[in-house]
Amino acid sequence: xxxxxxxxxxxxxxxxxxxxxxxxxxxxxxxxxxxxxxxxxxxxxxxxxxxxxxxxxxxxxxxxxxxxxxxxxxxxxxxxxxxxxxxxxxxxxxxxxxxxxxxxxxxxxxxxxxxxxxxxxxxxxxxxxxxxxxxxxxxxxxxxxxxxxxxxxxxxxxxxxxxxxxxxxxxxxxxxxxxxxxxxxxxxxxxxxxxxxxxxxxxxxxxxxxxxxxxxxxxxxxxxxxxxxxxxxxxxxxxxxxxxxxxxxxxxxxxxx
Numbered sequence: 001x002x003x004x005x006x007x008x009x010x011x012x013x014x015x016x017x018x019x020x021x022x023x024x025x026x027x028x029x030x031x032x033x034x035x036x037x038x039x040x041x042x043x044x045x046x047x048x049x050x051x052x053x054x055x056x057x058x059x060x061x062x063x064x065x066x067x068x069x070x071x072x073x074x075x076x077x078x079x080x081x082x083x084x085x086x087x088x089x090x091x092x093x094x095x096x097x098x099x100x101x102x103x104x105x106x107x108x109x110x111x112x113x114x115x116x117x118x119x120x121x122x123x124x125x126x127x128x129x130x131x132x133x134x135x136x137x138x139x140x141x142x143x144x145x146x147x148x149x150x151x152x153x154x155x156x157x158x159x160x161x162x163x164x165x166x167x168x169x170x171x172x173x174x175x176x177x178x179x180x181x182x183x184x185x186x187x188x189x190x191x192x193x194x195x196x197x198x199x200x201x202x203x204x205x206x207x208x209x210x211x212x213x214x215x216x217x218x219x220x221x222x223x224x225x226x227x228x229x230x231x232x233x234x235x236x237x238x239x240x241x242x243x244x245x246x247x248x249x250x251x252x253x254x255x256x257x
């Protein structure tokens with residue numbers, strides 16, 4: 001059966017336009033974008049998910065493959081997919097920042113290791129909280145929720161050259177404040193407790209100058225900090241649930257812009 005150029009372009013576009021959005025999402029979303037996941041695996045996941053979504057998606061626009069509008073459309077889909085993945089990344093990074101803040105307070109800031117998922121050096125405490133977040137996220141089916149939201153984005157933001165606006169970019173930019181505010185709120189009880197301990201050690205040093213504050217202060221701060229971290233771990237699921245709800249609400253707000 002002969003195919004015209006327009007029919008062939010429409011048939012390829014039915015798969016190609018969603019593939020750019022899905023592929024950009026897998027390149028930016030946590031867990032999927034980790035360095036431990038090879039690029040061919042991500043491409044295969046994006047290819048398989050696009051094939052499964054094709055029958056459920058609205059009609060795709062038919063465009064000339066060499067026109068400027070086509071390149072604008074490709075850039076729009078990449079921006080939308082990468083933005084959705086970046087929003088999910090905020091949920092994981094808030095616990096990484098929390099680990100950095102607490103580690104500096106309890107004297108574990110020097111204990112660093114290479115994060116295999118990003119390739120940068122982070123504190124051991126940040127790596128611990130990141131591993132917990134990965135496990136809980138997969139256990140509660142968070143990866144299924146974000147994939148469902150990605151599929152829903154094709155209905156809310158159809159494939160067109162006007163999907164990504166300035167408001168979408170601005171909403172993502174201001175979430176940097178949410179990232180540091182959320183991490184600081186979780187770390188605030190530990191920071192206040194460390195401040196009280198520092199004041200107590202200062203009073204002890206003032207009352208008894210013979211005591212060497214550097215000898216008793218560092219181990220005391222670390223032991224109390226580990227106890228505080230153990231108490232915080234019992235409330236970890238509460239913090240994860242609150243942060244995850246805010247991130248998923250943000251994704252829906254971002255799509256409805």
